[in-house]
Amino acid sequence: MKYATYTADDQTFYGAVTDDGMIALNADFPQWPTLLDVVQAGGFAALEEAAKAKRVTHTDFEFEMVLPNAPRILCVGVNFPDRNAEYKDGSEQPKYMSLFPRFASGFTGHNRPLIRxxxxxxLDYEGEVAIVIGKTGRRIRQADAYDHISAITLCNEGTIRDWVRHAKFNVTQGKNWDNSGAIGPWLVPFTDASQLDDxxxxxxxxGEVRQDDVLSRMMHPIRREIEYISTFMTLQPGDIIVTGTPTGSGARLDPPQYLKPGDVVEVEVNGIGTLRNTVEDERL
Known part of the structure; x- marks a missing residue:
């Protein structure tokens, strides 16, 4: 079963996603007012049981960023071998991963516009898998890393490329423009290693394929990401790790091809689904 945050009738809900619409569940669990609370409580099994006894609540709705109150979002950069080569700087595969923070305000939901x-x-695209932590951990071993994942989702880690070069060592400015990226459409509870490994x-x-790769080719696999990140910070339920994008972003094409109003970007991962967004200019 899949779970999303959405709006309908000028209210925000979370619930189970079906082919016919949404089954609102938040009213059944007042102790968990948001989907983040569900993650932090390990409540997906309870949601699934409740959804079985309910009918579709909303057929007219809009997706929101799946965890709009996510406390911490950490992104892994340059994590595929061809992606490293795109930089044409002669560097070898890095020993340690590149990391940078993003904030929930920088993301919108499925079928919503990315804002230029x-x-x-x-404005550029980066299709990625994102994992949601469900179990607290510090100095987590790779062998235990998957035990700390609650759910998986998709991310279009939209970036204003020129602004990642505003300073010498950081990319934070270019990575946090309001509604420049998207996370969703939904959370898929993590139950099996094949959901990520395959x-x-x-x-x-x-409609044109720009990025196409498999997670098994990552230079720093997800187990290693969890191990490394939890070395210096305690991972908490609700933390999101955006795991890295393959080669083929617009900035690395010749000539570069940035997103423009009217474009449609789709990020698809087998077993999760498709995250779709249009592009619009900001209305001032």
Missing amino acids: PPENET ARIITRVN
Whole structure:
């Protein structure tokens, strides 16, 4: 079963996703007012049981960023071998992973527009798998890493490319424009290693495949990401790790092809689904 945050009738709900619409569940669990609370309580089994006894609540709704109150979002950069080569700097595979923070305000939901700001037009896409931590841990061993995952979802880690070069050592400015990326459409509870080990990422822009790779080729696999990150910080339920994008982002094409209003970007991963977004200019 899949679970999403959505709005309907000017209210925000979370619930189970079906082919016919949404089954609202938040009213059944007042102790868990948001989907983040469900993650932190390990409540997916209870949600599934409740959803079996209910009918579709909403057929007219809009998806929100799946965890709009996510406390911490950490992204892994340059994590595929061809992606490293795209930089054409002669560097070998890095020993340690590149990391940077993103904030929930930088993400919108499925079928919502990514927003291109007037300050710069270099809005780019990055299709990725995101994992949601469900169990507290520090110095987690790789062998135990998957035990700490609650759910998986998709991310279009939209980036204003020119702004990642505003300073010498950080990319935070280019990575946190409001509604420049998307996370969703939903959370898929994590139950089996094959959900990640066998996953394939495909990113399309206007139907054209731009990114196509498998997670098994990551330079720093997800087990290693959890191990490394939990070395210096305690991972908490609700933390999101955006795990890395394959080669083929717009900035690395010749000539570069940045997103523009009217474009449609789709990030597809087998076993999770498809995250779809249009592109609009910011309304001032």
